[in-house]
Amino acid sequence: MDSLNPDTTERKRECPSTVGRGKTVSIxxxxxxxxxxxxxxxxxxxxxxxxxxxxxxxxxIVSDGPYGVLGYEGDTSSHLQLPSLYEAHIxxxxxxxxPNTTLWFWNSEIGWAAVHPVLEKxxxxxxxCNIWNKGKxxxxxxxxxxxxxxxxxxxxxxxxYVLEGRVxxxxxxxxxxxxxxxxxxxxxxxxxxxxxxxxxxxxxxDQGHLWYYPPPEMxxxxxxxxxxxxxxxxxPYFSIxxxxxxxxxxxxxxxxxxxxxxxxxxxxxRPALHGKEREKLNGVNGRAVHLxxxxxxxxxxxxxxxxxxxxxxxxxxxxxxxxxLAAGKLRRRAFxxxxxxxxxxxxxxxxxxxxxxxxxPQLPDGxxxxx
Numbered sequence: 592m593d594s595l596n597p598d599t600t601e602r603k604r605e606c607p608s609t610v611g612r613g614k615t616v617s618i619x620x621x622x623x624x625x626x627x628x629x630x631x632x633x634x635x636x637x638x639x640x641x642x643x644x645x646x647x648x649x650x651x652i653v654s655d656g657p658y659g660v661l662g663y664e665g666d667t668s669s670h671l672q673l674p675s676l677y678e679a680h681i682x683x684x685x686x687x688x689x690p691n692t693t694l695w696f697w698n699s700e701i702g703w704a705a706v707h708p709v710l711e712k713x714x715x716x717x718x719x720c721n722i723w724n725k726g727k728x729x730x731x732x733x734x735x736x737x738x739x740x741x742x743x744x745x746x747x748x749x750x751x752y753v754l755e756g757r758v759x760x761x762x763x764x765x766x767x768x769x770x771x772x773x774x775x776x777x778x779x780x781x782x783x784x785x786x787x788x789x790x791x792x793x794x795x796x797d798q799g800h801l802w803y804y805p806p807p808e809m810x811x812x813x814x815x816x817x818x819x820x821x822x823x824x825x826x827p828y829f830s831i832x833x834x835x836x837x838x839x840x841x842x843x844x845x846x847x848x849x850x851x852x853x854x855x856x857x858x859x860x861r862p863a864l865h866g867k868e869r870e871k872l873n874g875v876n877g878r879a880v881h882l883x884x885x886x887x888x889x890x891x892x893x894x895x896x897x898x899x900x901x902x903x904x905x906x907x908x909x910x911x912x913x914x915x916l917a918a919g920k921l922r923r924r925a926f927x928x929x930x931x932x933x934x935x936x937x938x939x940x941x942x943x944x945x946x947x948x949x950x951x952p953q954l955p956d957g958x959x960x961x962x
Contacts, residue, residue, distance in 0.1 A: 774821030
């Protein structure tokens with residue numbers, strides 16, 4: 592998690608913060624170079640709000656920012672300030688993203704609940720709430736159940752959002768039916784166009800809970816039939832850009848990528864980081880560098896499920912840059928930022944060390960490391 596470059600004086604007045612209370616780690620001098628990169632990864636020291644417009648457009652955004660639980664230097668003590676802290680970032684995410692983009696939003700349950708209306712306001716559609724269950728060992732010996740007034744917390748959430756695809760201000764569901772009606776053709780002819788008995792009308796043109804996103808090949812059949820047999824005065828039909836009929840490839844770009852990994856549900860039973868998994872000062876016996884470090888395997892799973900080779904991943908609140916590291920090893924291009932000099936230092940040292948231990952693969956042909 593990373594702080595969001597707040598005006599600390601104003602924020603102290605509005606909501607208590609850990610700013611100035613001492614840090615888990617610190618460094619004596621700031622990093623000499625505020626940018627580190629290799630063929631796949633570019634990370635910057637500073638507020639991500641200053642870098643978004645320099646980065647290539649994302650297919651995946653991994654957000655692991657403030658939780659509102661006094662969790663680190665700069666975090667607030669309450670979820671109430673999270674909406675205002677996140678909104679500027681969410682606005683930039685919306686501007687840079689496309690319907691192909693998936694957002695993975697890590698937070699506490701109450702933190703996510705507070706920010707959810709802001710995400711919806713800026714066009715992000717909720718898909719699923721995934722729960723990281725760290726298990727009872729996470730709190731063993733650390734909780735006095737005789738005094739605690741709630742059940743011990745061993746979970747975090749990672750919520751999946753997609754940017755709602757729209758054409759001419761309509762949702763895809765609304766637009767498909769509106770375009771078909773515009774042709775003057777009977778609804779049942781959509782079944783003929785797709786070569787099905789009734790699935791086109793019952794699923795692709797439905798406006799209720801039965802609506803089903805037409806596979807790209809079925810969309811192209813609808814489009815071709817409409818432009819061949821529909822009212823000539825209204826052509827082109829099913830045009831996304833207003834210039835010509837959309838292709839199957841164009842239609843595929845109107846929703847996010849996702850391939851569910853085998854054996855996974857939305858509850859991830861995975862112990863908290865321990866031992867060599869966690870970045871520590873002075874080796875495995877030292878103090879943890881960052882208390883909110885995420886498991887490399889879970890983050891890798893998210894990227895594999897929602898992106899492909901060569902796609903762009905953003906990590907706006909870098910911390911130790913787990914998402915950037917996973918992206919590089921999966922042959923995705925990653926852009927990250929971290930506002931705290933100490934975390935940036937240890938995060939880039941991690942990237943350098945991991946890169947030396949296991950070389951990042953070569954870029955695919957035709958891809959450049961530059962935005």
